[in-house]
Amino acid sequence: MVQEMNTIIEPVIKVNGELEFKGDKSISHRAVLFSAMAEGDSVIKNLSHSEDVFSSLKCLNQLGINHKFENDQLTVSGKGIFGFTKSNSPLDSGNSGTTARLLSGILAMQKFDSEIVGDESLSRRPMKRITEPLEMMGAKFESNENITLPLKILPSNSLRPINYKLPVASAQIKSAVLLAGLHLDEKTSVIELLPSRDHTERMLELNGIEVDGGIQVFSSKKDYPKAHKYIVPGDISSAAFFIILCLLKNDSELRIKNILLNEGRTGFIEILQAMGAVFKFENFKICSNEFTGDLIVKSFNLKNIVVPKEKIPSIIDEIPILAVAGIFAEGDFEIRNCKELRVKETDRISSLCMNFKEAGLKVTEFEDGFRLEGSVTNTSPKYNSFGDHRIAMAFAILGALTTGCEIENFECAKISNPEFILQLNSITE
Numbered sequence: 001m002v003q004e005m006n007t008i009i010e011p012v013i014k015v016n017g018e019l020e021f022k023g024d025k026s027i028s029h030r031a032v033l034f035s036a037m038a039e040g041d042s043v044i045k046n047l048s049h050s051e052d053v054f055s056s057l058k059c060l061n062q063l064g065i066n067h068k069f070e071n072d073q074l075t076v077s078g079k080g081i082f083g084f085t086k087s088n089s090p091l092d093s094g095n096s097g098t099t100a101r102l103l104s105g106i107l108a109m110q111k112f113d114s115e116i117v118g119d120e121s122l123s124r125r126p127m128k129r130i131t132e133p134l135e136m137m138g139a140k141f142e143s144n145e146n147i148t149l150p151l152k153i154l155p156s157n158s159l160r161p162i163n164y165k166l167p168v169a170s171a172q173i174k175s176a177v178l179l180a181g182l183h184l185d186e187k188t189s190v191i192e193l194l195p196s197r198d199h200t201e202r203m204l205e206l207n208g209i210e211v212d213g214g215i216q217v218f219s220s221k222k223d224y225p226k227a228h229k230y231i232v233p234g235d236i237s238s239a240a241f242f243i244i245l246c247l248l249k250n251d252s253e254l255r256i257k258n259i260l261l262n263e264g265r266t267g268f269i270e271i272l273q274a275m276g277a278v279f280k281f282e283n284f285k286i287c288s289n290e291f292t293g294d295l296i297v298k299s300f301n302l303k304n305i306v307v308p309k310e311k312i313p314s315i316i317d318e319i320p321i322l323a324v325a326g327i328f329a330e331g332d333f334e335i336r337n338c339k340e341l342r343v344k345e346t347d348r349i350s351s352l353c354m355n356f357k358e359a360g361l362k363v364t365e366f367e368d369g370f371r372l373e374g375s376v377t378n379t380s381p382k383y384n385s386f387g388d389h390r391i392a393m394a395f396a397i398l399g400a401l402t403t404g405c406e407i408e409n410f411e412c413a414k415i416s417n418p419e420f421i422l423q424l425n426s427i428t429e
């Protein structure tokens with residue numbers, strides 16, 4: 001059981017029941033952006049209730065796009081190509097990197113100037129990764145020396161398509177370039193070395209996108225979004241915390257209904273299977289060009305494995321909770337090749353290492369990962385969320401699996417899942 005007031009997490013004896021999650025955050029961002037770009041009303045069912053997606057909606061509102069919630073479905077009244085209007089105040093992306101980066105791709109192609117700002121954490125994160133390819137397309141930006149927010153986006157008269165080879169596996173960079181390319185007559189293409197999540201491509205596919213062998217994606221004006229009815233599958237990244245809690249608690253069983261099963265996002269399920277977990281899948285469906293289904297989880301003993309480098313992009317958001325699973329698995333947990341964690345909502349390598357030390361583990365930090373040895377010895381740990389939602393939730397699960405814990409600033413969990421505590425209480429004894 002959990003006391004919500006002071007964010008004390010108490011130990012859990014057993015997990016049992018059923019959970020259904022609000023829509024996936026990544027898909028929800030794209031659904032609201034595509035709906036705003038399309039001409040006419042689009043309807044989105046099961047939108048994420050995360051603060052991040054609300055940041056996207058607020059920015060779009062400032063750009064002249066109205067929306068309304070009715071019976072838990074969202075209607076967005078899009079204005080068609082070049083239908084956005086200049087905002088008189090800076091567009092506040094809050095904590096959301098997806099909002100800032102994807103929106104930059106669209107705004108770089110407009111005939112008016114904009115300014116994107118964000119909270120303290122987002123203002124530290126790198127934006128050069130998107131300004132660089134967008135500048136190659138002729139876009140104009142003004143920023144500071146480090147190329148972080150605030151970012152001014154100026155209109156440009158010389159916009160052109162590019163063929164861009166992604167230097168890092170990042171769906172946000174890929175999407176920013178593809179969304180910019182949607183405003184040009186000629187095709188823009190993006191080539192990926194390692195596949196990153198493909199939700200933008202899947203949504204473009206609903207509008208006739210071209211893909212070349214799954215590695216090269218094209219976009220141009222002819223693919224411009226049309227009004228659609230989207231049904232967003234449950235957020236697999238929010239579910240990951242509960243999947244691992246159930247796996248690690250004896251005598252437990254959990255059904256997760258209508259969850260996103262896109263293989264660019266289920267990397268952690270594959271890793272858990274390789275570690276010895278067995279899952280059951282039922283009721284497969286396709287919703288708005290995405291795979292979904294029910295996932296049935298039971299308790300299993302796990303064994304640590306070497307996580308292959310090419311799997312990292314598909315587990316990037318789940319590494320904090322996978323590390324928690326690693327503590328309880330046979331052998332030591334080590335993960336490498338994930339330097340990208342250093343530029344997430346916090347430097348997640350450093351935040352994780354600090355909290356695992358607080359738990360009493362022997363921690364070795366590497367530039368591109370970390371190693372954990374031993375077991376949790378601190379019986380009343382106080383973990384810091386560092387204002388990072390996934391760190392907060394990962395250590396809440398660690399507390400629930402051990403003797404409980406206290407978490408500083410747990411409220412940041414609402415960045416992706418405002419229902420976390422309610423859901424935890426509903427399935428635990």
Ligand code: S3P
Nearest residue numbers: 026098169170171172173316317
């Ligand atoms: C996201 C892509 C990933 C992920 C982030 C959401 C997206 O970031 O970590 O939480 O919705 O496109 P990168 O594209 O920077 O890897």
